Amino acid sequence: MISMKAPASRKSEMGTVCIFGTGDFGRSLGMRLLQSGYRVVFGSRVPKSSTLLPQGSEVMTHAEAAKEAQVIFVTVQREHYDFLTSLTPILQGKVLVDVSNNLKKGLYPQSNAEYLSSLVPGAAVVKAFNTISAWALQSGGLDANRQVYVCGDQPEAKQAVVDVAHSLGLTALDRGSLRAAGEVEDIPLELFPLWRLPLGIATGLTAFFFFYLLIRDVIYARVEKGTDISYRIIISLANKVFPIVSLVMLSLCYLPGVIAAFVQLYNGTKYRRFPDWLDRWMRCRKQLGLLALGFAVLHVLYTCVISIRYNVKHQNNADLIAQIKNNETSELDLTEAWGTDSFLTLGILGFALYLLLGITSIPSVGSSLNWREFRFVQSKLGHLTLLVCTAHGLLYGWNKFLKVSTYKWYTPPGFMLCLVIPCSVLVLKMIVILPCVDRPLTRIRQGWERKRRVVSHEKDILDSQF
Amino acid sequence: MISMKAPASRKSEMGTVCIFGTGDFGRSLGMRLLQSGYRVVFGSRVPKSSTLLPQGSEVMTHAEAAKEAQVIFVTVQREHYDFLTSLTPILQGKVLVDVSNNLKKGLYPQSNAEYLSSLVPGAAVVKAFNTISAWALQSGGLDANRQVYVCGDQPEAKQAVVDVAHSLGLTALDRGSLRAAGEVEDIPLELFPLWRLPLGIATGLTAFFFFYLLIRDVIYARVEKGTDISYRIIISLANKVFPIVSLVMLSLCYLPGVIAAFVQLYNGTKYRRFPDWLDRWMRCRKQLGLLALGFAVLHVLYTCVISIRYNVKHQNNADLIAQIKNNETSELDLTEAWGTDSFLTLGILGFALYLLLGITSIPSVGSSLNWREFRFVQSKLGHLTLLVCTAHGLLYGWNKFLKVSTYKWYTPPGFMLCLVIPCSVLVLKMIVILPCVDRPLTRIRQGWERKRRVVSHEKDILDSQF
Amino acid sequence: MISMKAPASRKSEMGTVCIFGTGDFGRSLGMRLLQSGYRVVFGSRVPKSSTLLPQGSEVMTHAEAAKEAQVIFVTVQREHYDFLTSLTPILQGKVLVDVSNNLKKGLYPQSNAEYLSSLVPGAAVVKAFNTISAWALQSGGLDANRQVYVCGDQPEAKQAVVDVAHSLGLTALDRGSLRAAGEVEDIPLELFPLWRLPLGIATGLTAFFFFYLLIRDVIYARVEKGTDISYRIIISLANKVFPIVSLVMLSLCYLPGVIAAFVQLYNGTKYRRFPDWLDRWMRCRKQLGLLALGFAVLHVLYTCVISIRYNVKHQNNADLIAQIKNNETSELDLTEAWGTDSFLTLGILGFALYLLLGITSIPSVGSSLNWREFRFVQSKLGHLTLLVCTAHGLLYGWNKFLKVSTYKWYTPPGFMLCLVIPCSVLVLKMIVILPCVDRPLTRIRQGWERKRRVVSHEKDILDSQF
Incomplete structure (x- = not known):
């Protein structure tokens, strides 16, 4: 719908999204979010702006960045999830989106998203975006799979992630509770x-x-x-x-x-x-x-x-x-x-x-x-x-x-x-x-x-x- | 857009949708609506929950269910529309979505949607979703036609249905007033x-x-x-x-x-x-x-x-x-x-x-x-x-x-x-x-x-x- | 989302869109906007309704039409942009969408959109929709390119145009500031x-x-x-x-x-x-x-x-x-x-x-x-x-x-x-x-x-x- 309000209010209306991690996927996601009108805040251990980060984004410490947004994409590898435990008080009530994949099936007894949820019990962990590649986010093209599978235990948190997916031009499919995260993590590892x-x-x-x-x-x-x-x-x-x-x-x-x-x-x-x-x-x-x-x-x-x-x-x-x-x-x-x-x-x-x-x-x-x-x-x-x-x-x-x-x-x-x-x-x-x-x-x-x-x-x- | 509000308010924000009838199409539609964050209420003559109905939905009598929602999908066959006359007072001002198809062209002098409108004059009847199959709703796949044709006499009612279609990942095309319902009902019967x-x-x-x-x-x-x-x-x-x-x-x-x-x-x-x-x-x-x-x-x-x-x-x-x-x-x-x-x-x-x-x-x-x-x-x-x-x-x-x-x-x-x-x-x-x-x-x-x-x-x- | 409000408020909620020019593209765009629930106002030098214009739209003088809407599509050729200078006071703060294309590359030193922006300095000029043909808007079919490229200097103005594109079932891609308008204008002239x-x-x-x-x-x-x-x-x-x-x-x-x-x-x-x-x-x-x-x-x-x-x-x-x-x-x-x-x-x-x-x-x-x-x-x-x-x-x-x-x-x-x-x-x-x-x-x-x-x-x- 066309905003009939003063233009200045628009930016905050789309909201701020926080991204932990500045790798390929985080940067591509940030760029696409910026293009869709979101404010993007990167959380990093060494919060100094890099030429690699998309123009228009901000970099802060993890704690500062987390405070800015309701939805936080965690684009770091499972092995590095531990640092999140120190942020538990700040992440209380936040939506943590686990976008991770594994190199092969059955590496860990617990899915990455469930592991994340156990580390930060107060946050609403949602598994999503793991089927989307950095390349698909960059190109925005027709050639790539644009189906986002979403699962999580809080419907409102899931809906917030679905909304982000929709505004990026992706389609979202609900796969149920966080117990389904293991299955969702296996989707990109499926071969026909x-x-x-x-x-x-x-x-x-x-x-x-x-x-x-x-x-x-x-x-x-x-x-x-x-x-x-x-x-x-x-x-x-x-x-x-x-x-x-x-x-x-x-x-x-x-x-x-x-x-x-x-x-x-x-x-x-x-x-x-x-x-x-x-x-x-x-x-x-x-x-x-x-x-x-x-x-x-x-x-x-x-x-x-x-x-x-x-x-x-x-x-x-x-x-x-x-x-x-x-x-x-x-x-x-x-x-x-x-x-x-x-x-x-x-x-x-x-x-x-x-x-x-x-x-x-x-x-x-x-x-x-x-x-x-x-x-x-x-x-x-x-x-x-x-x-x-x-x-x-x-x-x-x-x-x-x-x-x-x-x-x-x-x-x-x-x-x-x-x-x-x-x-x-x-x-x-x-x-x-x-x-x-x-x-x-x-x-x-x-x-x-x-x-x-x-x-x-x-x-x-x-x-x-x- | 990301909800910045307290998570609890989200569910009611997406709204409640009522479905009359618990057949294949009704159940598939209900499942998909639930996945997209709607609350789904089934209206049935015998309102007891069945294992066939999607988990998370509620079943009530037709009258109770109708009171819960502004938009009501009528997924019963034309021959059974009569029961709706008894609900006329409750359906006053509601959006009734006629999703029905006929087995062949020209069976009835009047289109199903116009017939429905004549039975419940106070309701805003919208013809839509008849080109979508139960199977397409279930699979959510790329293989099926995802074009919803919408027609009706009240623009606001049509818009409400278009919004539902959009949030289910379908595309909607306005085909004008309810007089076009006959044409829309013939679309799935067209053969090349x-x-x-x-x-x-x-x-x-x-x-x-x-x-x-x-x-x-x-x-x-x-x-x-x-x-x-x-x-x-x-x-x-x-x-x-x-x-x-x-x-x-x-x-x-x-x-x-x-x-x-x-x-x-x-x-x-x-x-x-x-x-x-x-x-x-x-x-x-x-x-x-x-x-x-x-x-x-x-x-x-x-x-x-x-x-x-x-x-x-x-x-x-x-x-x-x-x-x-x-x-x-x-x-x-x-x-x-x-x-x-x-x-x-x-x-x-x-x-x-x-x-x-x-x-x-x-x-x-x-x-x-x-x-x-x-x-x-x-x-x-x-x-x-x-x-x-x-x-x-x-x-x-x-x-x-x-x-x-x-x-x-x-x-x-x-x-x-x-x-x-x-x-x-x-x-x-x-x-x-x-x-x-x-x-x-x-x-x-x-x-x-x-x-x-x-x-x-x-x-x-x-x-x-x- | 389903409107829970009184139906009457819906039309104004979708907003009014103004279109300057009543050529093929303007008319097709108007028809599609009407179908998506917008109110459409045509601005014309000779504001009398024509049978060619889509049913349900209104025709006014340019000045009257511009007052009605926040977003104005300029569907006249670059050679006729001059008349807009006289409307400068009315266009103050409005979103002007330049949809024009040229017959070949490098015809003008300045892109059409930048030229438009220089003529009406107080307006927020957005380049968009130039890759969409009148035919694609009419047919709404799968066969045509549905990618809208958007560029402009005001993020809010761009977002308003992106929203219109989305509600017409098109996908939008941000191409940055208005300096990119020349590139965007060249897209439909590219041959493989x-x-x-x-x-x-x-x-x-x-x-x-x-x-x-x-x-x-x-x-x-x-x-x-x-x-x-x-x-x-x-x-x-x-x-x-x-x-x-x-x-x-x-x-x-x-x-x-x-x-x-x-x-x-x-x-x-x-x-x-x-x-x-x-x-x-x-x-x-x-x-x-x-x-x-x-x-x-x-x-x-x-x-x-x-x-x-x-x-x-x-x-x-x-x-x-x-x-x-x-x-x-x-x-x-x-x-x-x-x-x-x-x-x-x-x-x-x-x-x-x-x-x-x-x-x-x-x-x-x-x-x-x-x-x-x-x-x-x-x-x-x-x-x-x-x-x-x-x-x-x-x-x-x-x-x-x-x-x-x-x-x-x-x-x-x-x-x-x-x-x-x-x-x-x-x-x-x-x-x-x-x-x-x-x-x-x-x-x-x-x-x-x-x-x-x-x-x-x-x-x-x-x-x-x-």
Whole structure:
């Protein structure tokens, strides 16, 4: 709101913020606070102004600085927190913001913020700003994470810190009491937590299918025919493993959705929690899908270089020479022409749909869609992608299913194995969208409950909108 | 701003918010409000605390809850609004926020919010939050739409709701009076409204060129030569249709711009509205361009698989065998070598530019450009892309324009037809950037007017900056 | 915060904003201000309401309008600023917001805002909103830049403007005193400032390698063998130049990082500024990397069309015919098969990693990563990409390094030249991650200093966290 008051009163209105410590983070924070109209006071053991400190800030002793402000950012390392005990009387009732991080998880039994709180019992310690880097504060750019996680035991103290975050253009999320500080301190140490399970699945599937195909293709040829085709491992084999893993992971991305539907139908309500494994699975669907896309990209790239590979060209030439020598003439097999072209077309269309799904996973693209559009893309287009890619896989082996020679050592080829899950998902999905199954499911998802446990409670839920 | 007051006063300062209904949306909203420092009171028919309700909230009867707060979110379905009539005296002067959505458009003659307003005439009904999903409120993530559309008849009531939205980290856009509620309720039911026209154009063009080429290629071969080349439909034909549609749609993306320039030149002012069709066309240019890119991607993928197609390999081998049998030796045709390589190079460069345009259409990329950069990319690079792609098309037929055999059944081939619009756009654009046309146009766009209708009005416009 | 006061008081609380000028920008700004709950008063020479002005706004003479508000947006062009001198007494103590831009840099010796300030000395002139377009204000969309740069000499006046920006949903960044107005006015005139250096490097490298390879390949063939292979310029030569430039630029992207590490080790502190050239280089690493990705994309596309090129097919056929005539039979060379396949695989994996790096450069993707994840992707994955791509380059020439025929006219082939920088970067990086080098470097980056210049200062820095 525009200040209608005399300009002079404005500065004090934004208030004074104190920063203990003059390192990178403290200085960057000070600069940004000054830019947002705060008065900034640095607390330092050696309170003399330095050229490194942002222009417009003041430097004092810790005690003097603490007296000036209600909110104090502690930007010194945990090992140096001890000096704060001597300031206990001055810090009484102040908001102490612990912004510290550790180098790795589990270094200390107690979180830094809780340790700080135990050192200065009279102060309201708030854990916040630890996910924001000095660089993000300096650049103010779009590239950096701007989410501040706040936790603490005094709501008013938390609110004061949230207000500072907001006026710096950051967004704040409350994470509860100070007991959550350990978790908050671990956030910047997390390395793609949601990607861990999908990456594990991808690695497992890749390893399994690699060795399965290695045995069936390369070792079989070695043992049964005595030929060395180990050079095929690098591209030919990889280009069988990648599409297989991609298709399996894409189907794993849509499997939990249909399982959840059946669980809800079985429970007769949506107000019962899913089992933990299903919940965990559902939360990493996006990551599963993106990994599947990655494997699909590799498959496409590998396919594009097929015709410039030395051994492919060599084989083609050898076939042609043999054909000429034997004076054979091969007629164009129209079934083969239709089959291979359909196979390639389905692959291309499937990949294009895959790319579309991937693009809508870009946060700023996804956030420009409304809920119905997002659901349309992720559910309708997603299942269409799975259908097209599964058809691509089925067409690959359209004339191989019934041949005995396909089943080397009595094992099915890789593409048959991999089609099991996608086909199951598609069949289950088709059951779910049958009118007789879809109708009760839609009602359940709108809040209806089959088993009325407490009549009054259910009545209230009927009132609810979503 | 940092509260300089005693901490205890903070909670009441953020205020109390009341929520009628305890469904998914109500609970998610309550949780988020609590996190942002509000006191949350649920109004329920059966006011007993449930484990499902967010910790820290209170549950009361509707009447009690309504008394506690100035702003009341009504998160029950329209069918259950009747109970509110009994609360009319208590709701007098309160802000009632209607967050409801319908399952489809046009279910009721009156919007939900207007219906609510008619039930409780003394309350200030505000339509808002209907575009926000329970899931978005829970996750607080970047992936979801965070735009709240607000409409209502009392500005103060709207402002109170806007303030709540802001403190939840959402952005709010005023959509006017409560009469706009119907429109706002339809927003979450929209499915890609701006994509409808471009998708229609793409479908029409694809269908037309598909049948045109089907007749000229496949049916012509059948009728005139008696050969069955229907297997070419899937890839060869598609790979002719896709680039044609892509090029036509790219040019349709830049045609309205030059038409608008000529309209402005004709009108002699920029202060006259464009005809509706032009306005509508201009608003979906981005979607036209992205669809064109989609077709270009398909064209590239189809082109990449050419050499691994069965019938292409078969044809090549057949040609080679014939050549060997007849003991022919073909010399390298340098013109052909230059021609085909230039054709491919233009295609590749055009596609790379296309991709660049597509990338800058990602919201977060586009928003990191300043206005001049955005214009440079979308106008300069856009027209360059059109130029390169048109040259790619022209080079495809460089030696076919004058051959009689090209004009089967007296019809021009598809690529000639499709070059008409791009070439026209390029010629018109070249006229627009001629100094003698560009100079008056620039003046018009800076606010100058040729026909001075009202002298005083024009004087004022001269004062204006942009 | 929710207003607990009587609704009537709300409108005046948001305040009145005055706009001088009724052009596109003034009207768009007015509309948006009205939507955000402000009262809007237009100042005009001819104060009669126009249908063009947003509904709900008022029009008055400049003097009347100025009296109504504390903040006045001046949306007239610099050439028309003179009329403001007559309003000097009324504008005393008011906040005048200069939103103007110029058509090009350096048109006037003094910035528009400083000129305005000299005309109306008693007013608090603030430069702001010049980076926001009328279109962005109207659409309120995600696609446009929403960063407002603010500068001025009175902090309170700046804060008032920042508050307006915030309530319009824009973000504001303080750029200091009014002396910075010239810089701020140049921002919308900048055209990809950070891309200039990388584009220059790319152009230089492309030109150098193009002529180098032209001489070694085409001119050498002409002079020494008398054959004309100039048709190879368009694709074969380009497809050698693009990967070379891509690899060199990728390594230039990681070279400044290792140089910086050695500079820090040499200085024994991180608190000394890097030399200017290094600083400038480091700031455009992202752009270097994205250009390198662009060249890699071209390389991939060129590689994909190899087998459909006329002269490649002609050459293959000629080879095959010669082979048949001479009745040769070529055995499959297993080393060659392994070599070429490994070469292709490394290229594909390198490109996939490249793409991953590019995707995380999309602002909204990057901002969803925490600091550790961002560093992991940009540093670990980045160096892995460089390693894989360098290996791809080394494998390309694995059997050519020792052949004399490789060194035409005593010059090394292009790929050897281009491998020098990537290999150096990788060797230097390997030195940096050796434990004996990494340990002191990590300590320096945590704030430790070797040369203790001022003991007391250093003590304080030890206190600092980051």
